[in-house]
Amino acid sequence: MPELPEVETVRRGLAPRVEGRRIVTADIRRPDLRWPFPADMAARLQGARIVSLRRRSKYLLADLDTGETLIVHLGMSGRLQADGDGIAAFALGTGGAPRHDHVVLTFDGGTRVTLNDPRRFGAMDLAPTDAVETHRLLARLGPEPLGNAFGAAYLEAALKSRRTPIKAALLDQRVVAGLGNIYVCEALHRAGIAPARRSDRIAGRRIPPLVRSVREVLVAAIEAGGSSLRDYRQADGALGYFQHDFRVYGRTGQACRTECCDGVVRRMVQSGRSTFHCPRCQR
DNA sequence: ACCAGCTCCTGCTTGC
DNA sequence: TGCAAGCAGGAGCTGG
DSSP, X not given: OOOHHHHXXXXXXXXXHHTTOBEEEEEEOSSBSSSBOOTTHHHHHTTOBEEEEEEETTEEEEEETTSEEXXXXXXTTOEEEEXXXXXXXXXXXXXXXXXXXXXXXXXXXXXXXXXXXXXXXXXXXXXXXXXXXXXXXXXXXXXXXXXXXXXXXXXXXXXXXXXXXXXXXXXXXXXXXXXXXXXXXXXXXXXXXXXXXXXXXXXXXXXXXXXXXXHHHHHHHHHTTOOOSSSXXXXXXXXXXXXXXXXXXXXXXXXXXXXXXXXXXXXXXETTEXXXXXXXXXX
């Protein structure tokens, strides 16, 4: 599913098409995704103008001129795609109405934004803009990995009290918000840290390179338009292409891409999730 | 308090 | 070829 780089790519694609635009119709085609929508969501959206489209972690936040913010999470398989203002609609199905188009917003000027989510792990909710950070889905999120609050001092303190493997700690959204399985694997590989290493047993001198690796892999992925594995597409339907730059993710049995390392990428399972790593250069 | 495992759902891939 | 099990990028919840 979309991790931070994918959500940011979608935000950048959508923002110029929806900011300043008014929602003419909100077609809510089912009552829920992971959780029920607010019963009056359509009424609260219709007529509202989107002032700005922001991102917090993996959440898209559309601030409305009504004083509310629309919160969107794409779960594992969610897509948000725009069409109707000159861009061709991305072909989702083979004729007929595409399956799993759960919410369709039509804007003045003709732009249409469709939320498609086969697995329905996604979410949508409305909250007062001035209190959106305290919404139950956002309240416990850690710092943005690309923001100033995420640095070596912060991360060292956060890891010191945790006995879980570093892989699990970086996946924990309370530690740092926005990383998922792919980018944790990639960041740990770039930092040369073994995914199974206990968080509280990582030497202090190794923390700054880890922070740097997290930032580098996210920035590179955003520049590449995200990673397209199964479901993910950019807002205009285009594929991301960072998956071609993976150094470990999904590369079981292939050569490690670290310079001068002759290791082979291995897959293991940590807390039920696949971890890809090079046992040779990650310690 | 912390942490591992389960769970929601659909669909693609893999192996027999 | 057909079928069923396994697996997938998230994350809240439960129970040890």
